Amino acid sequence: MRKGMIISKQCVFKGVDCKxxxxxxxxxxxxxxxxxxxxxxxxxxxLTREQNYPTGLPGSEWNIAIPHADFHLxxxxxxAAAILKQPVLFHSMDNIKKDIPVQIILMxxxxxxxxxxxxxxxxxxxxxxxxLLKKIVDEYTEQQIVAVLxxxxxxxxxx
Amino acid sequence: MKRILVACGNGxxxxxxxxxxxxEAASERNLPVTVNQCKLMEVxxxxxxxxxxxxxxxxxxxxxxxxxxxxxxxTGIGEDETIEEIMNFVKQ
Numbered sequence: 647m648r649k650g651m652i653i654s655k656q657c658v659f660k661g662v663d664c665k666x667x668x669x670x671x672x673x674x675x676x677x678x679x680x681x682x683x684x685x686x687x688x689x690x691x692x693l694t695r696e697q698n699y700p701t702g703l704p705g706s707e708w709n710i711a712i713p714h715a716d717f718h719l720x721x722x723x724x725x726a727a728a729i730l731k732q733p734v735l736f737h738s739m740d741n742i743k744k745d746i747p748v749q750i751i752l753m754x755x756x757x758x759x760x761x762x763x764x765x766x767x768x769x770x771x772x773x774x775x776x777x778l779l780k781k782i783v784d785e786y787t788e789q790q791i792v793a794v795l796x797x798x799x800x801x802x803x804x805x
Numbered sequence: 806m807k808r809i810l811v812a813c814g815n816g817x818x819x820x821x822x823x824x825x826x827x828x829e830a831a832s833e834r835n836l837p838v839t840v841n842q843c844k845l846m847e848v849x850x851x852x853x854x855x856x857x858x859x860x861x862x863x864x865x866x867x868x869x870x871x872x873x874x875x876x877x878x879x880t881g882i883g884e885d886e887t888i889e890e891i892m893n894f895v896k897q
Binding site for chain 1: 862
């Protein structure tokens with residue numbers, strides 16, 4: 647049995663004040679490194695990758711970025727999250743020339759070389775849940791967000 | 806049997822979601838299909854072995870097979886239309 651992924655409260659932040667996406671990405675990548683989830687090369691890979699293959703996902707109500715990097719830079723699978731004080735611009739995944747304002751960042755650290763289907767599907771379910779995202783941005787404390795992520799991202803599909 | 810190549814930035818994360826959705830949709834319709842994943846930068850060298858390329862990210866290269874952009878399978882916006890487009894191709 648695979649144990650659920652751990653969402654660390656040291657890697658979930660609300661009200662982060664960042665001037666641009668690089669600052670936001672560096673902030674989260676640094677936290678993942680300090681907590682031992684990723685190695686020292688992860689941050690650079692995240693920043694480079696975002697330039698070449700942007701991860702902004704345009705939603706109907708909330709745009710979300712899901713930055714990630716190669717599995718061999720990851721020690722333990724987890725997700726770091728930042729709810730920014732104000733949105734910063736990311737490029738859209740399907741159009742590198744299109745800027746979208748993003749307030750919610752989910753940084754994926756995936757150790758498995760073939761991805762982790764269940765967790766990734768949970769992430770996709772999560773980013774489509776506009777009511778929940780609204781609560782996360784408007785209401786929930788960091789502690790509540792950790793609990794929500796822990797529950798939502800570890801659940802079994804169809805359960 | 807149609808062969809589909811699904812690509813994303815590193816060939817692991819979003820392509821896994823897209824590939825899974827394509828396999829599920831094909832299975833629901835009893836349509837046989839082979840789905841493999843790769844990195845966007847590998848698409849040009851691999852596409853000739855496939856009938857269709859589906860990408861979650863922007864693909865700037867040139868290939869001789871049709872290319873479908875499938876960010877909708879991640880965001881949910883226009884997802885059904887994209888699935889139908891891919892399934893219509895698989896049926897051909």
